[in-house]
Amino acid sequence: MNTLDPSPTIAADTPLMEVKGLIREFKAGEQTIRVLHDINLTINQGEMVAIIGQSGSGKSTLMNILGCLDQATAGEYKVYGQSVSRLDADELAKLRREHFGFIFQRYHLLGDISARDNVSVPAVYAGMDGQTRNERAEKLLTDLGLGEKVNNRPNQLSGGQQQRVSIARALMNGGDIILADEPTGALDSKSGEDVMKILYDLNAQGHTIIMVTHDPNLAAQAERVIELKDGYVIADYKNDNYKQNHVQPEPILDNNRKSVFSSFIDRLLEAFKMSLLAMRAHKMRTLLTMLGIIIGIASVVSVVGLGKGSQAQILSNISSLGTNTITVRDGYPYGDPRRQYNDDNLTPQDAQAVADQPYVLSVSPQLDTNLDVRYRNIQEAASISGVGEEYLSVSGETLIQGQGFNEQSILRRTQDIIIDDNAKKTFFPDNPDPIGEVVLIGSVPGRIIGVLAPNTGGFGRSVDTPTLYMPYTTMMSRIIGGSNIESFVALIDNNISSTAAESAIYQLIESRHGTDDFRITNSDSIRQTIESTTTAMTLLISSIAIISLVVGGIGVMNIMLVSVTERTNEIGVRMAVGARQNDIMQQFLIEAILVCVLGGLIGIGLAFAVGELINRVGGDSFQVIYSSTSIIAAFVCSTLIGVVFGFLPARNAAKLDPVEALSRD
Incomplete structure (x- = not known):
């Protein structure tokens, strides 16, 4: 050289x-x-x-x-x-x-x-x-x-x-x-x-x-x-x-x-200024160039926000069942041929054995059936659940009126009733305080002692059917008959691994029964499954949205190639007065990056506007939750698109012959 x-x-x-x-x-x-x-x-x-x-x-x-x-x-x-x-x-x-x-x-x-x-x-x-x-x-x-x-x-x-x-x-x-x-x-x-x-x-x-x-x-x-x-x-x-x-x-x-560094910064600022001037001179073309980037970024951020909101809502609904719970149900596992011959294997003593374990906070046995319930001249089919005294702590349900069951309710087989919000609206539409009222469950009377708060999530009980709760002992002796329960739910200490607790409970019940004539469901497994499923769906839909980013990037490249052609004379002038090839490349690359970055910012703003609209319409039942990671990733992605798809036009500009460039108008 x-x-x-x-x-x-x-x-x-x-x-x-x-x-x-x-x-x-x-x-x-x-x-x-x-x-x-x-x-x-x-x-x-x-x-x-x-x-x-x-x-x-x-x-x-x-x-x-x-x-x-x-x-x-x-x-x-x-x-x-x-x-x-x-x-x-x-x-x-x-x-x-x-x-x-x-x-x-x-x-x-x-x-x-x-x-x-x-x-x-x-x-x-x-x-x-x-x-x-x-x-x-x-x-x-x-x-x-x-x-x-x-x-x-x-x-x-x-x-x-x-x-x-x-x-x-x-x-x-x-x-x-x-x-x-x-x-x-x-x-x-x-x-x-x-x-x-x-x-x-x-x-x-x-x-x-x-x-x-x-x-x-x-x-x-x-x-x-x-x-x-x-x-x-x-x-x-x-x-x-x-x-x-x-x-x-x-x-x-x-x-x-x-200095060399100061000179580089100076040339960078010159390229930045010229890029802004070029964008301002062709506002409509710049906006159309940004459009693909705007739609792509808005789609990615919105989809991820919707996915996060859906996931949070579903997990919140799962939490209404009780956090970190393990449910043991009577009957052989699904698909086991023995299942059809024996399904009366689970007893209250099994539930008590699990309740005695140090890693278990509380346990509630449960039986379920459907019966007609009558109050005065109102009769409706309802879901009847027999539960234990610790049902509220296990399920995460809350009372808005009255009280729950206690140890005496279970021991004495009291005919006390707790109703849900649907039952209250069905049987007591004009009575704001149904505590003390008596309803007829089939042929068994029951006195209302509590009312549950509305369950908006729809987990744990029907969102439409009236549900009434009574002590499981009362239901066993007065309604169903028999000494078996259908299931019990155990609330596990949050400091204990739910997987380890599930394994321990499985071994305990199996040792008591001598066989695996029961099924176990871990709410944490459900949570993990839903998280992975919603994440996978979000990624899938996001990948589709990213396609629009790529299409937008191709649009940026095409428009920048047109821009290079239109501004060939300017490139020739800059080369004539001493611009290096890197200076020319830098100018057009900065312009492509600016278009994509500005499009990315507008896209993010559009995503926030769409999310705000959805949040207002959805109210408290559904909220779009924005992910800072997705926003940063979208912004970085738009910048990379500017670099990748702006490189070819910038390189073409830098490789132009000065004389040929000057000869073009």
């Missing part, structure tokens, strides 16, 4: 530029067209050279090669005594940035920024201090008669004023070599004379001027004229009346450079 010194100096007898046997060819389908033929010339420090020729003579191609915007097909070109062919793309950008200044016929100013910012662009890429470059840009514009126009955008300036901005930009980093392509071609006579005077003054200050023109009158005013025809140099002569001035301009960058 052959890197030029920031401020190279050359001996007085060494040419500033030297071209030997230079050939430039272009492909035209299957044919090759030679534009320049065996060009040999030297240009010295401080010369003012006019390259003249008719259209198609190759003069602009030669200037582009001299300015390192293009490269020769064959031959050698040296600048400051070093071969340009040995320099890579970034080293060529460094050469353009620190030693060349370009003045274009069509100005090639960036339309979204002010005159001062246009002039400052080369200094941003060169790492000049921010305050210094702004002061220098304003001074250059003031010296060129644009002191009051520094904040104007190009479309607010005349053609002559725009060309002066272009000249100021060429001088921003020093501009040892000024390359002017038809600098007066798009100007009126007065503006053209002003521009030529500026070029004369710059040459008098030691700047080397290389001007391309087809006007013999302009060429005649230069110190030296190189005439091209059909790609050949047909004349190379000097104007004896032109006063030569071979001095070197004062270096600008040497004392005004920032």
